[in-house]
Amino acid sequence: MTDPKSRSASALGPKEALFAQLAVVAKALGHPNRLELLDLVAQGERSVDALATATGMSIANASQHLQHLRRGGLVTARRDGKHVLYRPADEAAIPLLAALRKVAERNLAEVQRLLDGYFRERDGLEPISRRELSRRLRDGTVTLIDVRPEAEYAAGHVPGAVSVPLAALKRRLRELPPGREVVAYCRGPYCVMSFEAVAALRKRGITARRLEDGYPEWKAAGLPVDVEAG
Amino acid sequence: MTDPKSRSASALGPKEALFAQLAVVAKALGHPNRLELLDLVAQGERSVDALATATGMSIANASQHLQHLRRGGLVTARRDGKHVLYRPADEAAIPLLAALRKVAERNLAEVQRLLDGYFRERDGLEPISRRELSRRLRDGTVTLIDVRPEAEYAAGHVPGAVSVPLAALKRRLRELPPGREVVAYCRGPYCVMSFEAVAALRKRGITARRLEDGYPEWKAAGLPVDVEAG
DNA sequence: CATTCAGTCAATTATTTAATTGAATAATAT
DNA sequence: ATATTATTCAATTAAATAATTGACTGAATG
Numbered sequence: 001m002t003d004p005k006s007r008s009a010s011a012l013g014p015k016e017a018l019f020a021q022l023a024v025v026a027k028a029l030g031h032p033n034r035l036e037l038l039d040l041v042a043q044g045e046r047s048v049d050a051l052a053t054a055t056g057m058s059i060a061n062a063s064q065h066l067q068h069l070r071r072g073g074l075v076t077a078r079r080d081g082k083h084v085l086y087r088p089a090d091e092a093a094i095p096l097l098a099a100l101r102k103v104a105e106r107n108l109a110e111v112q113r114l115l116d117g118y119f120r121e122r123d124g125l126e127p128i129s130r131r132e133l134s135r136r137l138r139d140g141t142v143t144l145i146d147v148r149p150e151a152e153y154a155a156g157h158v159p160g161a162v163s164v165p166l167a168a169l170k171r172r173l174r175e176l177p178p179g180r181e182v183v184a185y186c187r188g189p190y191c192v193m194s195f196e197a198v199a200a201l202r203k204r205g206i207t208a209r210r211l212e213d214g215y216p217e218w219k220a221a222g223l224p225v226d227v228e229a230g
Numbered sequence: 231m232t233d234p235k236s237r238s239a240s241a242l243g244p245k246e247a248l249f250a251q252l253a254v255v256a257k258a259l260g261h262p263n264r265l266e267l268l269d270l271v272a273q274g275e276r277s278v279d280a281l282a283t284a285t286g287m288s289i290a291n292a293s294q295h296l297q298h299l300r301r302g303g304l305v306t307a308r309r310d311g312k313h314v315l316y317r318p319a320d321e322a323a324i325p326l327l328a329a330l331r332k333v334a335e336r337n338l339a340e341v342q343r344l345l346d347g348y349f350r351e352r353d354g355l356e357p358i359s360r361r362e363l364s365r366r367l368r369d370g371t372v373t374l375i376d377v378r379p380e381a382e383y384a385a386g387h388v389p390g391a392v393s394v395p396l397a398a399l400k401r402r403l404r405e406l407p408p409g410r411e412v413v414a415y416c417r418g419p420y421c422v423m424s425f426e427a428v429a430a431l432r433k434r435g436i437t438a439r440r441l442e443d444g445y446p447e448w449k450a451a452g453l454p455v456d457v458e459a460g
Numbered sequence: 461c462a463t464t465c466a467g468t469c470a471a472t473t474a475t476t477t478a479a480t481t482g483a484a485t486a487a488t489a490t
Numbered sequence: 491a492t493a494t495t496a497t498t499c500a501a502t503t504a505a506a507t508a509a510t511t512g513a514c515t516g517a518a519t520g
Binding site (some may be wrong): 015018019020021022023024025026027029030032033034036039072073074080090092093095096098099100101102103104106144179204 | 256
């Protein structure tokens with residue numbers, strides 16, 4: 001019995017044990033499939049394979065997720081003939097799911113985007129003006145990223161911008177100086193890449209905005225540009 | 231957007247994406263250390279190393295857990311000089327924690343065991359509701375003591391409460407107005423300090439009760455709070 | 461009493477997540 | 491400047507979790 005998890009909670013201090021137990025409940029909610037199952041179960045008692053079919057999971061997979069939910073005290077099961085029927089264990093389980101939704105809705109830009117629809121979200125991301133960007137680049141209070149493909153960056157970009165093509169953004173997040181606002185730009189007002197970039201950054205808790213319009217408009221405004229030597 | 235895999239949640243259906251986002255929040259709650267951190271943060275804004283010290287975690291570990299909580303939208307951080315101070319991101323975060331507790335309390339045998347064991351006196355100590363406390367504070371028929379450490383009292387407390395940290399309670403018993411019921415509160419329903427305070431007072435013949443839950447819940451209920459000037 | 465259906469269990473593999481260490485950064489003090 | 495303090499980051503390793511597969515069990519049916 002070297003595994004600390006297998007020790008009874010009494011070995012842990014009451015405080016630790018309680019948080020450990022709360023974590024069991026939270027973990028039960030910590031997987032999209034289980035949330036989907038719980039959401040279905042909340043609508044009424046259902047059999048395992050009805051749930052598996054409804055969600056597109058395999059029976060075994062659904063069964064295991066349901067048992068995970070059961071261990072978390074969120075659902076209970078009863079046998080009815082050949083079928084095992086699951087239902088919410090507790091009237092407190094539903095408010096818990098609601099509280100979770102509330103936090104998610106309030107805080108996650110990504111959820112907001114989903115709720116409001118793709119294009120409405122774009123309006124929520126107020127862009128930074130060229131004038132303000134210029135000033136903040138001088139101050140060094142902002143990280144500017146060019147999310148267009150590398151070739152376009154090479155052909156001309158805003159001075160001070162770093163090339164981080166959208167496709168590479170996720171895995172290069174760590175390169176961004178932390179605690180500094182990020183501004184992303186791309187081809188112009190009808191290009192979605194900077195919207196996507198900002199959404200991805202915000203989803204990860206990074207403060208991010210779009211530059212108004214994009215590179216062509218920057219250049220057209222007579223502002224300086226850099227071209228890759230070569 | 232040449233690589234479809236680089237798209238964020240928008241590549242999933244809206245339903246899947248929604249559950250995925252809810253799972254992010256739930257996962258943020260899905261670790262005992264993070265729950266402990268959140269519980270502390272709920273008492274008031276705190277620096278990373280204050281939190282690390284209070285919980286016994288390494289600074290780096292605490293920092294990472296806090297960032298995990300931040301990604302889940304449960305806390306936010308601001309810089310104050312050298313320190314980064316974390317606080318709850320959202321008033322919805324506290325009810326979420328409370329809902330989690332409720333489910334855990336009702337359903338988990340292990341928690342039940344804890345309540346029956348360590349906290350077994352709880353049943354004997356009927357807590358006083360916030361509503362009733364408010365009324366009796368107005369009437370002046372009760373002495374309210376805050377048994378948390380002094381720093382937490384300073385960061386915010388129930389108006390009218392006197393700071394009597396648990397450690398100091400015994401030697402400060404004579405400061406309590408005699409013949410008046412004492413109500414004690416601390417950090418919340420699973421914080422043992424108020425239980426111990428009440429037990430200590432009763433042992434000495436003083437009529438004492440706990441406030442239901444604790445300071446974070448008082449604040450979350452929208453009731454007034456006092457903060458120490460300075 | 462063997463067969464089938466509905467679930468569960470156990471074992472495997474792949475993927476995630478956690479904790480640790482030491483280096484990097486940011487703000488401040490010397 | 492340089493040092494100091496507080497925090498974050500990056501890389502490593504260990505541990506936990508997820509999905510899959512096939513074997514297993516309990517209840518109905520022929």
